[in-house]
Amino acid sequence: MLQVQNLTKRYGAKVLAVDNLSFQTKEGEIYGLLGPNGAGKTTTLRMIATLLEPSEGSISVAGFDVRTQAEQVRRNIGVVNGGMGLYDRLTGREILEYFASFYGMGKLDIAKRIKELSTALEMNELLDRRAGEYSTGMKQKIVIGRAVIHNPSVLILDEATNGLDVVARRAVLEFARAYKGAGKVVIYSTHIMSEAEELCERAAIIDHGRLIAEDSIQALKTRASAQNLEDAFFTLTKGAN
Amino acid sequence: MRWDFVLKVLFKELLSTWRDSRTLRATILMPLILNPLILLGLPILFNSTQSSEVEKRQVVGVIGLERMPASLKKLLETDSVQGKGIELKTVTDATKSVQDGDTEATLVFKQTLPTEAGGSSVPIEVHLKLSSQKSRVVADKISTAIDTFSNQLVAKKLASVGLPEQTLRPVVAQTVSADTVAEKASGIFGFFIPLLLLSGIIAGGQSTAIDSTAGEKERGSLEALLVTPISRFEVVIGKTLGVTAFALLSAFLSIISLLGTGWFSKNVLPRLMKSDTPLSQLFGGNIALDAQGYLILLLIALTAAVMLSALMLNICIFAKSFKEAQTYLVPLNLVVSFGSIGLQFADFLQRSSLLYAIPLVGTMISILDLIKGKGGFGVAMIVVVTNLVFTAIFVALALRSFKREQVLFRN
Incomplete structure (x- = not known):
């Protein structure tokens, strides 16, 4: 579904943000991309989302190449990141309709999809209020709805629970699980190891742009002889540096 | 280019800006209140302080x-x-x-x-x-x-x-005004009209320009838009049209308020001030054009609005935040203000095609010429073509900026 091979991103001659990174995901899994802030996770995800151009290497999403088939790639991905905002003066419904319109969906399909998402994300009664009036949790629900309005095969969640309270955070994690259940791929990027341990089947640990380890969560813990993923993360990154 | 995508971006910008009370103030109230205030207030103030001093x-x-x-x-x-x-x-x-x-x-x-x-x-x-x-x-x-x-x-x-x-004055010179109706109407305050028109365009468009670029970057919504199938070119065109729509609305209201101010100054003010000589005759600052003149004025204003919108979009996309974009736009406002003040000396300028082909300068001089009844269709065409050429350049530059990682992800 998603294949990343020898991916490298340089900014000028001095900054190497991503260094020869490779991994691939399977249908129906939540794949973790773990690393501290500045590890290169967001840069990697932006390259997958066609927002940044790779310096070297290749990325394929649902069989489409990010360099030569960027539009098809964008039709197959949805992105949620912690910093993504909304149009405060538009209602939640208007925002969802606006984004849906770029995927060639008809009015009836859009209305049906919004109804589905509104039930799944429990945002019914607030959908017709302006986004500027929403709580952080409700905003994040609209951001998720916007990312999956076209039912993409790959959903990227980049630090998607940042700044959320416990209820909103739980809703995001449950939605990710449900999305995976529909046979989709969820890329879950985070620096919070407990979340990744709770949610992901497999994960890649990245530090300084390099892949430190990639395996199932259980295998990563075994390899590091650690009780939990956070300890495993420290052991593996310390060993690599 | 997919026009339905462009129109969706345009409609979203219109809706979002229309619901912003700042826009209503800048786009509608500024020309409707500020123009009469300047064109009537200044002469009244000048006249009354002069009289009281006498x-x-x-x-x-x-x-x-x-x-x-x-x-x-x-x-x-x-x-x-x-x-x-x-x-x-x-x-x-x-x-x-x-x-x-x-x-x-x-x-x-x-x-x-x-x-x-x-x-x-x-x-x-x-x-x-x-x-x-x-x-x-x-x-x-x-x-x-x-x-x-x-x-x-x-x-x-x-x-x-x-x-x-009378022995020492065998001959006496009598001055007779050779001004045309348009020149009399524009008068010594005529240089204010290009300023008010262009300032109106900038004031009307800048809120949308900032919000749809730096504002979207600051909120993170631009990134979300760019991962949809819409192309960067369609985004730039849609946003430019959105900015232009509000810039034009403001320019149109400026022209309406100038006409209203002229009518008030000629027909109502003399009665209110119990004066035989209308202030408009003393100071001008009004427009008196024929239908073709208004059409040319509208054409110049339209192309200036598109050009300035594309320019503002270019400037604002570099900013990281709404506030930063507002700071970046200050020099543009200053260029228009200083340029218009310089128009007081426009009579001394040697007119040439090259002069009219200088962006903004040509626009300002051609508007002044037009309201003084001097501007012809040929001159207007030079200005219109210049504005369109620079619009194309600014759109190309904006597109380049929308593709540059350093610009989009400066945060």
């Missing part, structure tokens, strides 16, 4: 009062139909008394003035602040009194040899 008895210092003939003293102190006379006060330092504000001006009589004409001319020094508008009123009063005194001496001398007063 009706005031200013204190004027004198050194050498004993050398001043009584008839001149009387002329200076006596009220006339032009206004009140002045109050004379003996001082010791001519310049200092003016600088200290003790007197409005000081007269210095170094020699005794003659009581009859025929001898050599005797100078009277008049010390005043030449940089002050207020001093000009008292300078006029002094000058009128001295001229009258001088004329009285000449008349007396001529009469003594049996000649009438």
Whole structure:
């Protein structure tokens, strides 16, 4: 579904943000991309989302190449990141309709999809209020709805629970699980190891742009002889540096 | 290019901006309130302060009062139909008394003035602040009194040899206005019109320009838009049209308010001020064009609005935040303001095709020419083509910026 091979991103001659990174995901899994802030996770995800151009290497999403088939790639991905905002003066419904319109969906399909998402994300009664009036949790629900309005095969969640309270955070994690259940791929990027341990089947640990380890969560813990993923993360990154 | 995508971006920008109260203030209220305020308020203020100054008895210092003939003293102190006379006060330092504000001006009589004409001319020094508008009123009063005194001496001398007063003025020049209706309407305040029109365009468009670029970057919504199938080119065109729509709305309202102000100034204000001469005739600042003139004005305003919108989009996309974008736009406002102030000296400019082909400068001069009834269709076409060429350049640059990682992800 998603294949990343020898991916490298340089900014000028001095900054190497991503260094020869490779991994691939399977249908129906939540794949973790773990690393501290500045590890290169967001840069990697932006390259997958066609927002940044790779310096070297290749990325394929649902069989489409990010360099030569960027539009098809964008039709197959949805992105949620912690910093993504909304149009405060538009209602939640208007925002969802606006984004849906770029995927060639008809009015009836859009209305049906919004109804589905509104039930799944429990945002019914607030959908017709302006986004500027929403709580952080409700905003994040609209951001998720916007990312999956076209039912993409790959959903990227980049630090998607940042700044959320416990209820909103739980809703995001449950939605990710449900999305995976529909046979989709969820890329879950985070620096919070407990979340990744709770949610992901497999994960890649990245530090300084390099892949430190990639395996199932259980295998990563075994390899590091650690009780939990956070300890495993420290052991593996310390060993690599 | 998929026009349905472009229109969706345009419609979203229109809806989002329309729901912003700041926009309503800048786009609608500014031209509707500010234009009449400037074009009516300034002349009224100027006229009333001038009148009150004329009706005031200013204190004027004198050194050498004993050398001043009584008839001149009387002329200076006596009220006339032009206004009140002045109050004379003996001082010791001519310049200092003016600088200290003790007197409005000081007269210095170094020699005794003659009581009859025929001898050599005797100078009277008049010390005043030449940089002050207020001093000009008292300078006029002094000058009128001295001229009258001088004329009285000449008349007396001529009469003594049996000649009438007109002997020294066998020919008198009479000034007759050759201004066209458009020139009379635009008047000395005509240079305000390009300023108000272009400022209106910028004020109307800038809120949308900032919100749809730097604002979207700051909120993170631009990133979300760019991961949809819409192309960067479609985004740029849609946003440029959105900015242009509000810039044009503001420009259109500016023209409406200018017309309304002109009508009010000509038909209502004279009755309110109980004056025979409408202020519009004294200062201008109004538009009186035929249908073709309005059409050309609209065409220039339209292309200027598109060009300025593309330019504002270019400037704002570099900013990381709404506030930063507002700061970046300040120089553009200054260019228009200073350019328009420079239009006061436009009569001295040698007109050439090259001049009209300078972006913004050509637009401002062509608008001024048009409202003075001088601008032709050919000149307007140079400006329109220039504006369109620069629009294309700015759109291309904006597209480049929307593709540059350093610009989009400066945060």
